[in-house]
Amino acid sequence: MGALEESKVIHNLCNLEVRVNTTGLKGGDTGYGGRTEVTLLNLGSTAMAGRVDGQFPDRAEQITIEVTGDAELFALAEALEWAAQRLRVAIG
Structure with a gap:
């Protein structure tokens, strides 16, 4: 795709x-x-x-979120940072 292509594997019980x-x-x-x-x-x-x-959720093996445009890139990054922060609070 271009400027950045990275992945990370998380090992846990899943x-x-x-x-x-x-x-x-x-x-x-x-x-x-x-x-x-x-x-x-x-x-x-x-x-x-x-x-x-x-809609009713379907089981999935792969889920992809795609956004297009510069403002959408900024918004997605901010949204994921916020979600990660809130999930860490919930974990304790």
């Missing part, structure tokens, strides 16, 4: 890979070609489901 692929900043909205994906991949014993537009 095994999960997270992948980040992005073109990085391209200078504007989706028409400038900016694209970012965050993917969660079940490597074993990870119970995951995906829900789109509030």
Whole structure:
């Protein structure tokens, strides 16, 4: 995809890979070609489901969130940082 392609495997009682692929900043909205994906991949014993537009969740082996545009890249990064922080609070 371009500017950044990285992944990390998390081993626990479940095994999960997270992948980040992005073109990085391209200078504007989706028409400038900016694209970012965050993917969660079940490597074993990870119970995951995906829900789109509030529909009934379907079990999934891989879930990808894709946004296009520079503002969307910033917003996704901020949203994931906030979610990670809140989850750490819940864990204690």
